[in-house]
Amino acid sequence: MRSVILGGGLAGCEAALQLAREGFSVELLDCKPQFLNRDVYLNPDLAELVCSNSLKSEAPSTASYLFKQEMKILGSFLLETAYRCSVPAGASLAVNRNEFSRKVLKMICDTPSIIFNQGVKVNSVDELKDRYKGDFYVVATGPLTEQSLLFSIAGTSGSFYDAIAPLVTLESIDQSECFWGSRYGKGDPDFLNVPLNKEQYEMFVNELLQADKIPWTSIEKPEFFERCMPIEVLAERGFKTLSFGPFRPVGFEFRGKRPYAVIQLRAENEEKSVLNLVGCQTRMRQGEQKRVFRTLPGMKNVEFVRYGSVHRNSFINAPLVLDNGVKVKSMDNVFIAGQLTGVEGYNESIFSGLWAALNIVHKSKGGSSEEFLPPENTMTGGLLRKMMLHSDNFQPVNANFSLINNPNTLKKKERKEFYVKSGIESFSRWAETTFKNKRDISQD
Numbered sequence: 001m002r003s004v005i006l007g008g009g010l011a012g013c014e015a016a017l018q019l020a021r022e023g024f025s026v027e028l029l030d031c032k033p034q035f036l037n038r039d040v041y042l043n044p045d046l047a048e049l050v051c052s053n054s055l056k057s058e059a060p061s062t063a064s065y066l067f068k069q070e071m072k073i074l075g076s077f078l079l080e081t082a083y084r085c086s087v088p089a090g091a092s093l094a095v096n097r098n099e100f101s102r103k104v105l106k107m108i109c110d111t112p113s114i115i116f117n118q119g120v121k122v123n124s125v126d127e128l129k130d131r132y133k134g135d136f137y138v139v140a141t142g143p144l145t146e147q148s149l150l151f152s153i154a155g156t157s158g159s160f161y162d163a164i165a166p167l168v169t170l171e172s173i174d175q176s177e178c179f180w181g182s183r184y185g186k187g188d189p190d191f192l193n194v195p196l197n198k199e200q201y202e203m204f205v206n207e208l209l210q211a212d213k214i215p216w217t218s219i220e221k222p223e224f225f226e227r228c229m230p231i232e233v234l235a236e237r238g239f240k241t242l243s244f245g246p247f248r249p250v251g252f253e254f255r256g257k258r259p260y261a262v263i264q265l266r267a268e269n270e271e272k273s274v275l276n277l278v279g280c281q282t283r284m285r286q287g288e289q290k291r292v293f294r295t296l297p298g299m300k301n302v303e304f305v306r307y308g309s310v311h312r313n314s315f316i317n318a319p320l321v322l323d324n325g326v327k328v329k330s331m332d333n334v335f336i337a338g339q340l341t342g343v344e345g346y347n348e349s350i351f352s353g354l355w356a357a358l359n360i361v362h363k364s365k366g367g368s369s370e371e372f373l374p375p376e377n378t379m380t381g382g383l384l385r386k387m388m389l390h391s392d393n394f395q396p397v398n399a400n401f402s403l404i405n406n407p408n409t410l411k412k413k414e415r416k417e418f419y420v421k422s423g424i425e426s427f428s429r430w431a432e433t434t435f436k437n438k439r440d441i442s443q444d
């Protein structure tokens with residue numbers, strides 16, 4: 001069987017490796033480096049992590065932990081690679097992004113049944129099928145997919161915005177005004193924290209509100225996914241919004257008391273020479289970012305490695321356009337993967353590539369998508385069901401406990417532990433009966 005995958009991002013690379021593992025021959029196409037959208041992609045690498053270097057929490061009572069456990073059971077190649085490139089980040093899985101991309105490229109190039117074709121830009125599904133012959137196609141062109149391609153799949157589309165947080169150098173920060181530590185002292189103290197008293201917080205919020213921002217153009221309609229909200233948009237909601245949101249001080253003490261707010265900086269590399277201003281996505285102009293962030297304690301001379309920014313992201317209305325097996329309803333052999341399907345996040349995009357590949361294998365053996373879904377009390381099961389649920393306003397979805405259908409009367413902490421334990425148990429049982437062969441590649 002021959003498959004053609006358009007897009008060598010997180011989803012496309014995972015799908016390629018999975019299909020090759022199942023004995024398919026694969027042609028992987030990507031428009032980089034000749035056609036590099038420099039607004040977002042910084043380098044020509046495959047599987048580029050475009051913003052944060054974090055694949056979220058590893059704390060055993062979190063939704064992202066459960067999600068990753070299920071991905072591990074399914075044998076995700078990219079998740080396994082992320083663990084091999086991890087850098088210290090408290091209770092989170094963060095990676096050295098360059099090493100991650102290099103390792104993914106090596107896996108792709110070392111797999112004889114994958115042909116990797118760079119510098120290929122395809123503008124529609126018809127063009128893809130005309131130029132590249134395959135039994136199955138996967139479109140995984142990510143959140144910046146151009147309209148012509150999007151319309152050729154969906155006819156209709158949705159779009160939203162999210163934002164990149166600035167990167168700064170550690171050496172330009174006066175660390176006497178900050179402290180290293182993780183919230184509640186959990187995990188290693190891998191975050192540099194900037195504590196603010198009420199006056200400093202107030203001044204910062206005022207600067208944010210007054211700063212010069214890039215205006216929305218008339219064709220742009222700002223529909224933010226809540227978690228990617230620019231800080232100035234949060235600040236506009238009310239004086240305390242940031243101190244109850246990304247700058248919340250709970251779990252921290254500085255000089256014997258809890259600060260009014262805390263801005264966290266997370267290491268981007270092993271040496272911790274570059275730090276990410278966590279949650280500080282912004283649409284402020286670059287000069288204004290310099291001016292406003294430099295008003296923070298310890299940041300008077302801060303140097304920027306990358307400024308924050310905001311971009312339009314595209315996704316299709318999955319419940320309308322896709323069947324349960326992420327195949328385009330109106331097309332016989334075209335599957336969609338990654339952020340384009342309406343999942344949101346690195347882990348979710350990797351899983352989506354894996355899921356598209358598993359569905360292709362299933363279909364190639366004559367299976368139907370109806371019979372092929374993880375149980376409702378698993379994170380992947382919840383995520384997939386949410387993507388199939390018709391709503392007037394379909395919005396991107398990421399792994400979180402609200403997706404799990406597992407009624408119980410336990411208190412919050414015990415409930416989460418219960419969700420994780422029963423989710424892993426059910427998922428393991430489901431995977432064992434669904435896949436006769438072992439999928440967990442970490443034990444290969």
Ligand SMILES: Cc1cc2nc3c(=O)[nH]c(=O)nc-3n(C[C@H](O)[C@H](O)[C@H](O)COP(=O)(O)OP(=O)(O)OC[C@H]3O[C@@H](n4cnc5c(N)ncnc54)[C@H](O)[C@@H]3O)c2cc1C
Binds near residue numbers: 006009141338340
């Ligand atoms: C600005 C921004 C910041 C983000 N930050 C985060 C974050 O911090 N954390 C997080 O969890 N998620 C983040 N996301 C969301 C999402 O997790 C990532 O975008 C993720 O990389 C999506 O994976 P993907 O495989 O769907 O697409 P991508 O990884 O973007 O890969 C798509 C690939 O397709 C190629 N391509 C595109 N169009 C064509 C074409 N016509 N022909 C050929 N090739 C094409 C591209 O070159 C690219 O290599 C962010 C998204 C954006 C846009």
